[in-house]
Amino acid sequence: MSKGKLEKFAEMETFRNVFQYPFSIIDNVPFDMKGHWNQDFFKNDNPIVLELGCGKGEYTVELAKLYPNVNFVGVDIKGARMWTGAKKAIEANLENVAFLRTNIEIIDRFFDIDEVEEIWLTFSDPQMKNAHKRLTSTFFMDRYRHFLVDKGIIHLKTDSNFLFTYTKYMVDVNKLPVLICTEDLYHDNLDSDTRKILSIQTYYESMWIERGLNIKYMKFKLPRKAELNEPDIEIPLDDYRSYHRPKRSGSETGK
């Protein structure tokens, strides 16, 4: 491991806005703040918004600056990336920001029913071979329903045609109410508030924009009632993701 990473990990241990509970730890230690984030950490009654797979936490930090009366929690398993956002939040004295280092598969162990109002999914890995790992799959939607308010909002911002198409089918099959859907957000007409929010750019987003890819965005509601069905449809794979990598299979589509 590089020295830079070790130093970041050591510094993260001292950050008051970082909570580290990967799989290996949380099995033995229950998370006492579940259901009490506002009371114990944020010290207010403001709504809580999550960024799942936050990487360096650009959305978490920049949204927190735009909306001081909303509390933001960035979640990722990669500590060295999260360090960047946590450090920025501390340096900017942002009291409405926290970071949780854990596996999103167990996210429902950290938040209680109705504790979260909205979820941002920013440039999530499309997981073209495995729907169970896809953050917009019904497997994850069911997890989110444990703590998201009824009809809570999910935002998906992505370069991936595969993930976007899959999510559109998932939303359509389950009749989830769509609020905004654009396949080219920098060229479509959007209201000024939405545009301001969407102009925040993440690390991965800037890489994909440099490659000339359109950025897509969807905002939909997740009602708590009704069973969710996985879409059963073949979707063309994103070919640009296999640059510099040998193809794992000869398949051109995935479910």
Ligand SMILES: C[S@@+](CC[C@H](N)C(=O)[O-])C[C@H]1O[C@@H](n2cnc3c(N)ncnc32)[C@H](O)[C@@H]1O
């Ligand atoms: C492609 S990166 C995007 C990072 C950031 N949102 C951005 O746009 O720059 C995906 C991130 O999601 C995290 N991630 C993916 N699956 C995860 C999981 N199951 N649990 C925790 N983190 C996960 C990865 O560690 C990575 O930082």
